[in-house]
Amino acid sequence: MFSNYLIGLREGLEASLVVCILIAYLVKTGRRDALKPIWTGIGIAVAIAMGFGCALEFGSQELTFEAQEALGGSLSVVAVGLVTWMVFWMRRTARNLRSELHGRLDTALAVGTGALVATAFLAVGREGLETALFVWASVHAASDGTPRPLIGVALGLATAVLLGWLFYRGALKINLARFFTWTGGMLVVVAAGVLAYGVHDLQEANWVPGIGNLAFDISDTIPPDSWYGTLLKGVLNFQPDPTVVQVTVWLVYLVPTLALFFAPSGLRARGSRAQPASTTVRDKV
Numbered sequence: 001m002f003s004n005y006l007i008g009l010r011e012g013l014e015a016s017l018v019v020c021i022l023i024a025y026l027v028k029t030g031r032r033d034a035l036k037p038i039w040t041g042i043g044i045a046v047a048i049a050m051g052f053g054c055a056l057e058f059g060s061q062e063l064t065f066e067a068q069e070a071l072g073g074s075l076s077v078v079a080v081g082l083v084t085w086m087v088f089w090m091r092r093t094a095r096n097l098r099s100e101l102h103g104r105l106d107t108a109l110a111v112g113t114g115a116l117v118a119t120a121f122l123a124v125g126r127e128g129l130e131t132a133l134f135v136w137a138s139v140h141a142a143s144d145g146t147p148r149p150l151i152g153v154a155l156g157l158a159t160a161v162l163l164g165w166l167f168y169r170g171a172l173k174i175n176l177a178r179f180f181t182w183t184g185g186m187l188v189v190v191a192a193g194v195l196a197y198g199v200h201d202l203q204e205a206n207w208v209p210g211i212g213n214l215a216f217d218i219s220d221t222i223p224p225d226s227w228y229g230t231l232l233k234g235v236l237n238f239q240p241d242p243t244v245v246q247v248t249v250w251l252v253y254l255v256p257t258l259a260l261f262f263a264p265s266g267l268r269a270r271g272s273r274a275q276p277a278s279t280t281v282r283d284k285v
Contacts (some may be wrong), residue, residue: 200243
């Protein structure tokens, strides 16, 4: 449940900050007449993201077992790729996010209502679709037959909306760069578990070999139905009997990704040819 809460919080807060930046800019520049198109674009983006999530959930139920496992595994791999790109992108561009959105908004204001709707839709829609896909993959991986994964996501999104509103009102200040750094690192750990589970799905679909070649089996020590087994499953997507391929993929993804993510800015910049990330974002959105 915690990992799903973290996903809802981290992804939801990014979308909340985008909305706050757009709304605050229009209010401060006296363009309240443009708020309705902005909210329209945001509403369309949220509806499409929710529809995408529903399509993934209900559409997959009509497939055969092998097809379900193949779809789930493939989408898990895609989701991990997207969320990995997103956490690095946010750390690199957090400093310029507000000015970038302001520039897009100025252009849209000059064009007209349709451009405003499109600007809001594109700004929020990308976050929404990424969130829907990763949430679906994470809930699919952590599902234990209870609604707890979905409750965790809902609580995370609700917290993100509350924090966004507090930022907008100026009632809360936080070092956003540090927040996104540490939550991004935790999200990489969650993503590693989702990736390993996705590979297991692909093995069950006979797309990847080695389903019977276990790396270890400690089910007797950590029973999956025990409270601590459930906790490890919910937080880290831990599996007491992973295959060799799962463990290998988990290590190959997690170790270098975390090392690069937490590397000093200079080293990360030389490795990725990117500009150093901002160390602090404290302005009121």
